[in-house]
Amino acid sequence: MVVIFLALSLMNSSSAAVLEEFPDIIFAYGYSDEYSFVFKKTSRFYQRRASKILSLVASFFAAVYVAKWKEFFPQKKLEYAPSFTSKVVSCASVEVLQAYLAWRQLDCHANNQYDTCFWMLVKSGKSISEAQEVLKDTQKQQKNELLFQNFGINYKTLPELFRQGSCLFKKKVDETVKHDENGNPVKRLRRKAVFVHSENISGINFWNEQPSLYNDLGHFTKDIGKIEPDFIRLFQFENKLLPLTWAVVRIDGCHFHRFSDVHEFEKPNDEQALKLMNSCAVAVLKEFENIHFAYGVSDEYSFVLKKESELYKRQSSKIISAVTSFFTSTYVLQWGEFFPHKELKYPPSFDGRAVCYPTYNILLDYLAWRQVDCHINNQYNTCFWMLVKSGKTKTQSQDYLKGTQTREKNELLSRQFGIEYNSLPQIFRMGSSVFRLKEAVAVENGVVSGKKLEGEVALDHCNIIERCFWEEHPHILNY
Ligand code: GTP
Ligand code: MG
Numbered sequence: 001m002v003v004i005f006l007a008l009s010l011m012n013s014s015s016a017a018v019l020e021e022f023p024d025i026i027f028a029y030g031y032s033d034e035y036s037f038v039f040k041k042t043s044r045f046y047q048r049r050a051s052k053i054l055s056l057v058a059s060f061f062a063a064v065y066v067a068k069w070k071e072f073f074p075q076k077k078l079e080y081a082p083s084f085t086s087k088v089v090s091c092a093s094v095e096v097l098q099a100y101l102a103w104r105q106l107d108c109h110a111n112n113q114y115d116t117c118f119w120m121l122v123k124s125g126k127s128i129s130e131a132q133e134v135l136k137d138t139q140k141q142q143k144n145e146l147l148f149q150n151f152g153i154n155y156k157t158l159p160e161l162f163r164q165g166s167c168l169f170k171k172k173v174d175e176t177v178k179h180d181e182n183g184n185p186v187k188r189l190r191r192k193a194v195f196v197h198s199e200n201i202s203g204i205n206f207w208n209e210q211p212s213l214y215n216d217l218g219h220f221t222k223d224i225g226k227i228e229p230d231f232i233r234l235f236q237f238e239n240k241l242l243p244l245t246w247a248v249v250r251i252d253g254c255h256f257h258r259f260s261d262v263h264e265f266e267k268p269n270d271e272q273a274l275k276l277m278n279s280c281a282v283a284v285l286k287e288f289e290n291i292h293f294a295y296g297v298s299d300e301y302s303f304v305l306k307k308e309s310e311l312y313k314r315q316s317s318k319i320i321s322a323v324t325s326f327f328t329s330t331y332v333l334q335w336g337e338f339f340p341h342k343e344l345k346y347p348p349s350f351d352g353r354a355v356c357y358p359t360y361n362i363l364l365d366y367l368a369w370r371q372v373d374c375h376i377n378n379q380y381n382t383c384f385w386m387l388v389k390s391g392k393t394k395t396q397s398q399d400y401l402k403g404t405q406t407r408e409k410n411e412l413l414s415r416q417f418g419i420e421y422n423s424l425p426q427i428f429r430m431g432s433s434v435f436r437l438k439e440a441v442a443v444e445n446g447v448v449s450g451k452k453l454e455g456e457v458a459l460d461h462c463n464i465i466e467r468c469f470w471e472e473h474p475h476i477l478n479y
Contacts, residue, residue: 010072011035012166014064016193019168021060026216029101029201031108031165040216050088054317055324055352056254058086062325063347066332081333083326087317089235094218099231102202102224108165113155117143120151160197167196169212238315244307245356246363249323253299254349262345268381269428276338277301278459280330281434285457287326293476295367295464297374297431306478316354324352368465374431379421383409386417426461433460435476
């Protein structure tokens with residue numbers, strides 16, 4: 001019971017951080033392992049691009065969840081990186097939003113009541129299947145009676161947190177920011193996330209009493225009874241990636257310019273930071289067996305799903321958010337291994353998108369494009385930071401490099417700084433590729449057993465623009 005409480009508190013605490021991070025989120029509602037965040041109608045956040053929004057929120061949530069774990073479970077190690085799936089539900093009017101919230105809270109009620117009965121039955125000695133059988137097709141009233149008669153539990157008296165879920169919205173509060181020289185508190189008005197529990201979050205009594213809700217999201221005009229099935233279908237709708245195409249999920253660090261400054265990454269390339277990115281990508285390939293290849297440079301990584309992938313039934317939001325949030329939580333989890341002497345100052349986040357490529361050749365063109373970008377950026381950045389380190393201002397260095405071609409940049413490096421560009425570490429010049437080695441076939445007592453061993457995940461800094469890499473490794477993309 002305590003663990004459930006703590007797990008919920010960690011979910012709630014992470015959600016409060018999300019609300020404070022994204023000013024356009026007005027309201028949040030959650031229970032169990034899910035949370036809904038409501039953006040204001042007028043939000044222009046990331047030009048309202050769904051994949052950016054859903055991935056960023058899931059990514060930031062995952063980062064905070066991992067970062068805060070120790071606060072809630074000081075004695076328990078976080079054994080593996082959690083991931084969260086997310087989606088954007090567009091509500092065309094405040095009535096639709098009201099129905100959405102009613103739907104989620106109904107689910108909370110139903111799930112919690114079922115789970116309470118189920119676990120009481122199991123604790124009283126029933127097997128899992130027996131407990132399931134007892135509860136099959138039971139109505140709300142019957143479950144309440146079962147709890148009361150068998151276990152003396154009055155469902156209504158169980159904690160609100162479990163029965164009703166948690167609501168979060170921002171309230172203006174006076175917060176002490178510091179003390180002046182006389183020791184008097186200096187206060188500032190801040191919008192802080194506060195928790196509220198309510199029996200009926202979609203009721204007009206609750207909603208229309210909160211100015212911070214109806215001002216940005218609109219008034220509810222009447223209480224609703226039954227939720228329109230059309231609305232539920234709308235809420236459940238999922239966009240799918242085109243079948244039998246190569247899907248690439250590309251993630252990119254959000255505001256990593258600032259993140260690398262705050263964490264004093266070496267310029268232009270911080271080897272440890274790149275190795276951490278690579279380690280996360282390796283973890284992604286181990287976690288998602290449908291991902292066969294990944295290519296990364298700077299703060300971005302592209303993950304290629306095999307053409308036949310049925311991961312999450314090809315639902316794009318789920319794929320994007322699961323990959324992005326898993327990558328992010330691994331990043332936070334492994335930070336200390338790569339930066340043992342650097343504290344993670346704030347949780348990083350990544351955004352994600354998915355694009356389908358219809359043919360093998362177009363997919364290879366895409367990957368080549370990313371490696372060309374790596375070349376161009378790395379060469380420019382190497383020159384730029386050498387010029388800055390040699391005493392030029394940033395503007396002077398920019399002007400100096402304007403319009404220069406590859407050859408001229410190489411000459412500049414060699415002439416002025418004695419650097420042979422091609423002798424710089426491959427990880428900087430080529431980026432990083434992650435892929436599975438050819439699946440080995442298990443041999444038992446000298447006989448091929450027919451079992452396939454899971455292919456080991458390899459990391460390399462190879463040239464993926466030229467076709468020879470792909471010709472030498474045809475198994476990677478099963479082509
Ligand atoms: P958005 O992606 O639009 O949110 O902005 P961003 O600041 O992340 O910029 P962008 O993705 O275009 O570029 C990545 C940025 O991350 C670079 O401009 C660098 O500032 C920073 N960065 C990435 N890798 C390194 C590194 O190894 N060392 C340093 N010093 N900075 C890095
Ligand atoms: Mg970025």
